[in-house]
Every structure is written in C-alpha cells, then in structure tokens.
Amino acid sequence: MKKVAILGSTGSIGTNALWVISKFQQHFEVVGLTADKNVDLLEKQVRQFNPKIVCLADEEKTGILAERLKGYPGEVVGGQAGLIKVACQADVDLVICAIVGSAGLIPLLEAIKAKKQIGLANKEALVMAGRIVMELARQNGVKILPLDSEHNAIFQCLEGKAPGTVKKIILTGSGGPFRQRMDLETITLEETLKHPTWQMGKKITVDSATLMNKGLEVIEAHYLFDIPVSDITVVIHPQSIIHSMVEFVDGSILAQMSVTDMRIPIAYALSYPERLAGVLSGLNLTQIGMLSFQEPDLDKFPCLSYSYEAVTKGGTGPAVLNAANEIAVQQFLNKEIKFTDIPKIIKKVMGTHKIIESPTLDEILMADTWAREKARNIIKN
Amino acid sequence: MKKVAILGSTGSIGTNALWVISKFQQHFEVVGLTADKNVDLLEKQVRQFNPKIVCLADEEKTGILAERLKGYPGEVVGGQAGLIKVACQADVDLVICAIVGSAGLIPLLEAIKAKKQIGLANKEALVMAGRIVMELARQNGVKILPLDSEHNAIFQCLEGKAPGTVKKIILTGSGGPFRQRMDLETITLEETLKHPTWQMGKKITVDSATLMNKGLEVIEAHYLFDIPVSDITVVIHPQSIIHSMVEFVDGSILAQMSVTDMRIPIAYALSYPERLAGVLSGLNLTQIGMLSFQEPDLDKFPCLSYSYEAVTKGGTGPAVLNAANEIAVQQFLNKEIKFTDIPKIIKKVMGTHKIIESPTLDEILMADTWAREKARNIIKN
Numbered sequence: 022m023k024k025v026a027i028l029g030s031t032g033s034i035g036t037n038a039l040w041v042i043s044k045f046q047q048h049f050e051v052v053g054l055t056a057d058k059n060v061d062l063l064e065k066q067v068r069q070f071n072p073k074i075v076c077l078a079d080e081e082k083t084g085i086l087a088e089r090l091k092g093y094p095g096e097v098v099g100g101q102a103g104l105i106k107v108a109c110q111a112d113v114d115l116v117i118c119a120i121v122g123s124a125g126l127i128p129l130l131e132a133i134k135a136k137k138q139i140g141l142a143n144k145e146a147l148v149m150a151g152r153i154v155m156e157l158a159r160q161n162g163v164k165i166l167p168l169d170s171e172h173n174a175i176f177q178c179l180e181g182k183a184p185g186t187v188k189k190i191i192l193t194g195s196g197g198p199f200r201q202r203m204d205l206e207t208i209t210l211e212e213t214l215k216h217p218t219w220q221m222g223k224k225i226t227v228d229s230a231t232l233m234n235k236g237l238e239v240i241e242a243h244y245l246f247d248i249p250v251s252d253i254t255v256v257i258h259p260q261s262i263i264h265s266m267v268e269f270v271d272g273s274i275l276a277q278m279s280v281t282d283m284r285i286p287i288a289y290a291l292s293y294p295e296r297l298a299g300v301l302s303g304l305n306l307t308q309i310g311m312l313s314f315q316e317p318d319l320d321k322f323p324c325l326s327y328s329y330e331a332v333t334k335g336g337t338g339p340a341v342l343n344a345a346n347e348i349a350v351q352q353f354l355n356k357e358i359k360f361t362d363i364p365k366i367i368k369k370v371m372g373t374h375k376i377i378e379s380p381t382l383d384e385i386l387m388a389d390t391w392a393r394e395k396a397r398n399i400i401k402n
Numbered sequence: 403m404k405k406v407a408i409l410g411s412t413g414s415i416g417t418n419a420l421w422v423i424s425k426f427q428q429h430f431e432v433v434g435l436t437a438d439k440n441v442d443l444l445e446k447q448v449r450q451f452n453p454k455i456v457c458l459a460d461e462e463k464t465g466i467l468a469e470r471l472k473g474y475p476g477e478v479v480g481g482q483a484g485l486i487k488v489a490c491q492a493d494v495d496l497v498i499c500a501i502v503g504s505a506g507l508i509p510l511l512e513a514i515k516a517k518k519q520i521g522l523a524n525k526e527a528l529v530m531a532g533r534i535v536m537e538l539a540r541q542n543g544v545k546i547l548p549l550d551s552e553h554n555a556i557f558q559c560l561e562g563k564a565p566g567t568v569k570k571i572i573l574t575g576s577g578g579p580f581r582q583r584m585d586l587e588t589i590t591l592e593e594t595l596k597h598p599t600w601q602m603g604k605k606i607t608v609d610s611a612t613l614m615n616k617g618l619e620v621i622e623a624h625y626l627f628d629i630p631v632s633d634i635t636v637v638i639h640p641q642s643i644i645h646s647m648v649e650f651v652d653g654s655i656l657a658q659m660s661v662t663d664m665r666i667p668i669a670y671a672l673s674y675p676e677r678l679a680g681v682l683s684g685l686n687l688t689q690i691g692m693l694s695f696q697e698p699d700l701d702k703f704p705c706l707s708y709s710y711e712a713v714t715k716g717g718t719g720p721a722v723l724n725a726a727n728e729i730a731v732q733q734f735l736n737k738e739i740k741f742t743d744i745p746k747i748i749k750k751v752m753g754t755h756k757i758i759e760s761p762t763l764d765e766i767l768m769a770d771t772w773a774r775e776k777a778r779n780i781i782k783n
C-alpha cells in the first residue's frame with residue numbers, strides 16, 4: 022500500500038492521478054489532498070478518498086472548506102504552510118506535485134527535504150530552480166519521477182541503461198493547434214483553448230500553442246536528466262504517439278509510445294518501479310497507420326528559442342522567462358493581449374533582466390517577482 | 403580488451419562484426435575466426451586480425467587454407483570439431499555465432515557449455531532447439547545477446563525493466579520486396595535477391611521475401627525472451643526504422659530505432675553493457691519524415707502462419723519447419739522451384755511430421771534430417 026499526498030488534486034493532473042488511484046485502490050492510500058481555490062471539487066474528493074489532512078491554498082476560503090467538512094475526522098489546513106504540512110506528513114511515501122506555476126516550488130523543496138519520493142508535474146519549479154531542486158534531491162537521496170508524458174518517456178528510455186551512454190534527448194511535441202496556421206495575429210483565445218490531442222489545464226494549453234510548453238520542457242529535461250541543453254532537440258510529431266526519445270552514443274534511439282492520455286505516465290509514476298496492468302487499452306499502431314516528424318518553426322514560435330536562450334544563459338534566466346510567460350499567458354486568458362504579444366512580452370522582460378549566476382532561492386524568487394512586475398507594466402505602458 | 407571469436411566470419415554478420423572491431427580496435431582482440439568455404443576472404447581476415455586459431459568448416463578445403471597460411475603462427479583447424487575448438491578457446495570472452503542454418507547449433511551449445519558470452523545471429527539454432535539452448539544458457543549463467551536488429555531492439559527495450567511487466571512483443575518487418583506485389587507466381591530469383599532495405603546474405607534475403615524470416619524471428623523471440631507466442635505480434639513497417647517494440651502491461655510501448663544497418667545491433671552486442679560512440683551516424687527523423695505500420699498479409703505470405711503453427715505445436719515442430727524451409731530456399735536459389743513453391747513444400751513436410759514433444763537434441767537433429775529428406779523428395783516426385 023503506497024501512501025500518496027497530492028498537491029493540486031483538483032487540477033488536470035490531480036484528478037487524473039485520483040482516477041488511477043481509484044481504479045487501483047488496492048495499491049494506494051490517499052493521505053493528503055490540496056487545492057488552490059476549488060472548494061466544491063476538493064470537498065467531493067475528500068469524501069471519496071478520506072485523506073487524513075486536506076489543505077486549501079487560498080487562505081480566505083479555508084474557513085469555507087472547514088465549515089463544509091464539519092465532523093470530518095481529518096485535519097483541515099490552509100495557505101502555503103498548510104501545503105507544506107500535507108507534503109511532509111510522516112507516513113506519506115509519494116508526493117504528487119501538481120500545482121501549476123511557481124507556487125509549487127516551496128512545497129516541492131520541503132517534500133524533498135522530508136525525503137519523500139516525488140511525482141513531479143510542476144514543471145515551473147524545475148524551470149525556476151532546477152539546479153537547487155536537483156541538488157537537494159541528490160543530497161536527500163530522493164528520486165524524482167516525472168509525470169508529464171515527455172519526461173516520463175525519457176525516464177523510461179533511460180531506465181537501466183549504462184551511465185555515460187546518452188548522446189541526445191529528443192523531445193516530441195504535437196506542434197500545437199497552430200502548427201499549420203499562416204497568420205498568428207488573428208488567433209483567438211477560444212481557438213487556442215481547443216488543443217488537438219491533449220486534454221489539459223488552460224495555462225498549459227496556451228503554452229502548447231506558443232510552443233513555450235516545449236521550451237519549458239527543454240529546460241526541465243536539462244535539469245532533470247543532467248544533459249547539456251545543446252544535446253536536447255525538439256521534433257514536431259503531430260500524432261503525439263511517441264512521447265519522447267533518447268539517442269545513445271552508438272546511434273540507437275529508444276522511444277516511448279502510448280495512447281495520448283496522461284493517465285499512462287501518471288500511473289507509471291504512481292506505481293514505479295512496477296507497472297499497473299491495464300491502465301488504459303494499448304496502442305494499435307496499424308490502426309494509427311502513420312507517425313510523422315518535422316522540424317519546429319522557430320520563427321513562427323519564438324518562445325521555443327527564448328527557452329534555449331534562457332537556459333543557456335542560466336542563473337536567474339529561466340525563472341525570468343517563466344515568470345514573464347505566466348503573466349503574459351494570464352493576460353492572454355484575460356483577453357488583455359493578443360496571442361502574438363506573448364513572445365513579445367517575454368522577449369522584452371528577458372532583454373532588461375540582469376542575470377544572476379548561481380542564484381540562491383531568494384534571488385530566484387526575487388527575479389521571479391521582478392519579472393512579473395516588469396511583464397505587468399508592459400501593457401500598462 | 404574483450405577477446406572475441408567469430409564463427410562464420412566471412413558471412414554478412416561476420417564481416418560487419420569485423421568492421422566494427424576494426425573501427426574500435428582498442429576495445430577488442432580477435433582470438434578466433436571460422437568460415438565455411440570462403441578460403442580467400444578468411445585468409446585476408448586472418449592476416450588483418452591475427453587470430454590465434456582459425457577454422458575452415460569444409461574439411462576438404464582445410465588443407466588449402468593451411469597451405470596458404472604456411473608460416474602463420476596461429477593454429478589452423480577444420481570441420482565441426484575445429485569450430486568447437488575455436489568457440490571454446492580458454493581466453494575467449496565473447497563468441498559471435500554467425501553461422502547460417504542448422505550447422506551453427508552444435509558449436510553454439512559447446513560455447514555455452516564453456517560459459518562464453520554469446521552474440522547470437524544464428525536464428526536457426528534457436529528455432530530448432532530453443533528450449534535446449536536457453537536451458538543450457540541458464541544452467542551455465544550465460545547471457546545471450548541477440549545480434550539481429552529485431553531481437554537486439556527487444557533486448558534494449560527490456561533492459562533494466564521490472565520482471566513481469568511485459569505484455570507483448572511487437573516484431574517489425576519491412577514486409578519484404580513483394581509486400582505490394584499482386585502476383586507472386588511470376589517472381590524471379592533476381593527480383594527476390596534485391597531486398598529494399600537491408601543488405602544481407604542470400605538465404606535470409608529469400609526468407610525476408612517469403613516472411614519466413616519474420617516467422618523464424620517470432621519463434622526465436624519466444625525462446626529468447628520466454629514470452630508466450632500468443633503475446634508476440636508482427637507489424638509491417640516498410641521504412642525499417644523501428645526495429646521492434648515491447649508493450650508493457652500498463653499500455654506503454656518502448657521502441658528501438660536506428661539507421662537501417664546491422665552494424666548498430668552488432669556493435670551493441672559486442673560492447674554490451676557499454677555502447678561504442680559513433681558506430682554510424684545517428685537517425686534524422688525529420689529527414690525520414692514518416693513511419694508507417696500495417697498488418698501482415700497472412701494469405702499472401704503463409705510462411706508466417708506456419709511459423710506460429712510450428713511453435714504452437716512445439717517439440718520438433720519448429721526444427722521441421724526450419725529444415726523444410728532451408729531445403730526449399732536452396733531449391734529456389736538453384737532455380738529448381740518457384741517462389742510460391744517454398745510455402746507449399748514447408749506445408750507438405752509439416753503436414754506429414756509426427757511431433758515429438760520435449761525432444762532431446764538427437765531427436766531434434768533426426769527430425770531435421772527427416773524434414774530435409776522429405777523436402778528434397780517433394781520435387782523429385
């Protein structure tokens with residue numbers, strides 16, 4: 022019986038993780054759940070999975086949750102301190118870190134310090150503070166299992182392979198809904214939110230359309246697998262069947278495939294090193310018939326280039342890229358800016374940032390705050 | 403320095419193995435070489451690689467080789483006893499078993515008994531006596547590294563994975579040169595020997611065209627990886643980029659890819675568990691652009707069905723299938739029969755064979771002899 026805490030249980034990763042857990046309930050016990058604001062769904066999840074502790078990050082609403090759960094034997098906590106309390110519960114074996122954005126960083130670091138195994142979906146944490154996160158994981162002997170399909174694929178391809186035999190990581194991406202679109206200026210929010218292959222949250226759906234998601238994944242892969250960014254390439258693969266690949270020094274490539282459903286990588290992270298039998302039906306390659314590959318168009322989707330630039334510069338660069346992107350995406354979701362303004366805002370913020378090399382966590386958080394402020398001010402002016 | 407003996411060094415696998423060894427000569431020492439009849443090439447190889455011992459299986463020609471190598475400090479031996487002597491040399495670490503057909507079986511078994519690591523290209527040995535070979539390998543703690551691209555791919559996909567997590571093996575095949583041909587009756591020998599993707603010996607090229615090669619590989623995979631034959635499927639993949647796949651119980655598939663060149667799997671078997679850097683240039687998937695998959699046509703290529711039938715019946719069944727096929731292919735190469743007669747001969751021989759369950763090696767060899775005789779008599783009558 023693996024004891025699991027899920028940080029961000031009402032989001033897309035969280036609900037899918039709970040789907041897997043409820044399908045294989047003989048293997049898992051849910052010890053803790055947390056959400057940002059969604060009291061209704063969290064309450065429902067608490068009643069279904071009976072965690073010992075539950076947290077609402079939005080402290081203004083914690084009272085509402087406590088009221089709703091009156092008589093529930095578990096503990097109700099709030100705020101960032103509450104998130105950390107859930108992650109660090111003594112009997113938790115695995116913490117699923119599925120908080121979106123930079124808010125997930127501190128709870129992740131605390132869970133690592135508490136020597137919990139980590140299932141990581143919160144890519145922004147690695148983007149912002151990859152070196153710090155991975156160093157802390159090494160110090161504490163903590164294995165980080167990536168939950169997103171690409172890094173989970175790479176993890177599977179690398180598993181059991183001799184160290185020093187990797188030449189290159191090949192990240193695949195669907196190319197987003199605008200892969201074949203000529204005019205990006207006229208893209209609407211509604212079009213953007215219809216992703217052709219994956220069902221995901223709004224922020225990541227916009228990131229998929231700008232290819233920033235792939236860019237953040239490049240940075241994430243760099244830290245997670247300790248591979249130079251120059252050895253990480255992106256290939257557009259519209260069918261999203263191959264989730265990523267590893268090329269070895271001898272010219273062999275290993276690729277991981279599955280149906281396009283995030284429950285497959287989530288289940289693997291939950292059950293690792295075992296596998297759960299029959300999570301979803303297998304892949305029928307002869308029915309799919311064809312897999313295709315092409316180069317990404319960096320002129321059309323500059324966010325991908327900016328990501329390479331940020332991680333090559335290093336230090337606070339990736340944190341600034343990520344923060345500027347979060348603000349720009351929020352503004353696009355609020356219909357305050359156009360789709361094509363997203364890379365422009367990121368470029369402007371990155372252009373005025375003075376990189377701090379080997380930053381402390383405080384310096385990273387300050388750079389993050391600075392970049393958000395800077396990004397917000399761009400449309401004000 | 404790994405010390406290598408190559409049984410069948412003048413064939414297609416043998417010459418490619420020597421190509422790899424000469425490219426990475428700091429890692430390997432060639433201790434022994436053997437050939438069937440090709441004195442000229444064997445002499446050349448001996449002068450290049452300086453093995454301690456060299457064997458010509460064709461005893462009538464051993465004298466010619468000894469004459470040519472007069473003054474050479476190494477030992478010259480002949481016949482099956484000579485093959486065994488080369489394989490079992492005290493200082494050999496790895497024996498590359500690349501003899502084509504059933505002639506390779508006894509030297510393989512002796513090398514296993516001598517506890518040599520095996521690089522296995524001789525698929526007929528596993529087809530004939532898979533259970534005996536694998537049992538002997540287990541008893542002697544010998545690892546068998548498959549050299550052909552498909553099984554090497556499966557080996558790579560399985561490496562480091564938790565036992566009991568495999569659901570299915572998916573063998574890929576190019577479909578051969580007649581995949582899209584309507585009328586198989588008119589196929590000539592010359593057409594057959596032009597394989598679209600792989601450069602191989604004549605026997606295996608014919609087997610590729612009839613899909614018998616894929617059938618033999620199904621049987622080989624069954625024994626090599628201890629997977630029920632009902633969990634082994636064949637997918638036609640004309641580009642021959644994915645060399646085979648493993649599906650795990652959770653719906654994940656791992657696939658191994660590379661350029662279509664047997665030096666990649668050969669190099670891996672030579673260097674395992676390490677990898678040799680830069681054997682050949684890597685794969686450029688965006689240049690290839692597209693990978694396609696389809697079901698094999700079992701009505702058009704019945705040899706594949708016969709293979710499933712033979713291994714399902716078990717016992718001496720696969721040995722009989724293999725022997726009948728070897729004779730039929732030889733007759734086709736001699737222009738004595740038509741392309742479409744190959745499966746007919748196999749079917750007839752299999753139809754009159756009385757299977758011996760759990761046969762001894764002698765019983766297998768007797769079934770082999772019986773099936774050859776039977777196959778030869780078909781065109782005589």
